[in-house]
Structures are given as C-alpha cells and as structure tokens.
Amino acid sequence: MEEIDIEIYETAAGRRPFEIWIKALKKIHTRAKILTRLDRLKLGNFGDCKTLQEGVCELRIHYGPGIRIYYGKIGNKIILLLCGGDKGSQDRDIEKAKEYLKDYQSRELGHGKK
Template identity: 50%
Template sequence: MFVRRMEQGNLGDSKPVSDGVQELRMHFAAGYRIYYGRDGDTIIILLGGGSKRKQSADIAAAKKRWAAYRKGK
C-alpha cells in the first residue's frame, strides 16, 4: 500500500535522515519505516525497511546501500 502511494508521488510522513537517505514513517503496529533516496526526479525505493526498534541499524544499512548506488552511477 505505501509503495503504491510512493509510486503516485504521495510520500506521506517522510523526512531526511542522513546522507541523502529519506525515511517514510508508518504510524501503526511497530512503527514501520521505509528508507529510500532520490536521484533527480526519480525515487529509488527500498534501500531498506524496518521497525522503530531497529531504526539505527536500518538507517546505517540504508546509507551503505545508497552510497553503493551513487558510486555505481
């Protein structure tokens, strides 16, 4: 459901977290998050995801994936 909304440009409750990585927060259950980045007008989705409980580790992993994506361009 949230990925479909993102495809339509509805980023809901999103905020930057670090180094070009954005966080989409979902306010239900365990406080799930989707981490993504932007490359111009294109959204690169699913750098990672997780719950509020593992947020720090999930952000670190998303930052590594985003850096690898940017390096490969």
C-alpha cells in the same frame, strides 16, 4: 502528474535487502500496509516522511511496531528502496541504508570513483 518510478536496491552480489525484509514479515496485514503506502508514493503522495542524512530519507508507517522504509531519491522520478525495519531497529537500519545508498551511487552512478 507523472508517476514516480520505484526501484529496489540490489547489492553487487544480487541481494535485495528491501525484498528480503518485506518477505520475512509474518503478518500479511503489515505487508499490505507497506504495499499500499508504496502505491501512494508512486503517485507522488509521500505522506509522513523526512530526510535523514547523507541522502537517505525515511517513510514512516504508523502501524504495528512503527514501520520504517528507507529510500534514496535518484533525480526527480526514481525512488530507490534501500531497506526497511521498525522503530526498534531504526539506528541500525539507517546505517545500513546509508551504506547501501553509497554503494549504489558508486556502482550505478559512477560517483566516488577516483
């Protein structure tokens, strides 16, 4: 099985919301759980995940406050990490993830150009 490439979304201004979020986590065990889950994702093991709306998908990690990682699939091989959060910020995070994915598609893939 081929390894899946994982990229991290970057805004036009150079911000990487997923990296900002993960670096802000206070508990090292939480970061370790997330990084382990991403390693499994690279191997094609998506685990507990679901497709949400407008191309955004959610990885759920049953640890602490209910960690969520939001991503978009680009082709068959690349997962674009958009942002992360927990159950308490889920609705806001999903809206941000949809905005980030639309931005990526318009800038990087040329979609949405008139």
